[in-house]
Amino acid sequence: MRHYLLLLASTLLFLGMNRPAAGSMELAINDIEHNYGTLWIGLYASEEAFLDKDQAHLEAIKVKDFKEKRIYLNDLDYGDYAVALFHDLNNNGELDVNWLGVPEEPFAFSRPISSKWRLPKFSEVKVGLYQSHKTVSTNLKTWWDQ
Template sequence: MKKLIAFITLITSIQVVVAQDSHELIVKVENIKDLKGSLKIAVYNHEDHFLSNAIMSDDKIIDSNEMTFSFKGLVEGIYAISLFHDENDNGKLDSNFIGIPTEPYAFSNNAKGMFGPPSFEDCKFEVKADAREIVISL
């Protein structure tokens, strides 16, 4: 019985520590020109997974020139964001015949790429306090 009580106490303590270590990231997207389609956003936590394996993602139907996304449960660390305006709601970033995107897109830090997307290094930011807010211009 003592072992069971000790185990329950340990599990409860771990849950409290985990809850204290998780943070919320608020992403405000500005400069949305057309009120059609949806906005798709992805959060990455490592350079090796940037633009290929998001740890969190969301999408919303566009109903305003500014939209806000909230990501909860993030631990302290380095992150980067990519997003795009899926104007025709086909679930992908459309591009022309040479691969240049034809739909608006953006990255955290409003980073711009040269001959391709920006690097994780250019897009990265730190989450170390609750309710961290960043602003991205589309």
């Protein structure tokens, strides 16, 4: 009987060691200027998935109900992530751009972008989640304010 208990304990310990560690990301969103529309938040776990709507973990939050200005993304495996978000002022589900492709609605990434003249790369805006809790603070800005 003691051998079975030892085997069971060893198996559970082995299974627990193989499970990737998980944490939570707190996203603090600053500079929300309007109390209407929807905040669209996309979480991306790789360069290949970055800015691909079909590969994102998406959250949509009505701004009028968004009192705390914080989003909690829980049970994330440790690793690198990038966050892209925009304030959908007219609730059409898309980031509106003008005829030149310049965004007309406020947007932000998990880290400040180095150039407003191109989309950032995953490696430029990624943040590492390698602890149980990570806070990422970002500021919504229009393209003109970047």
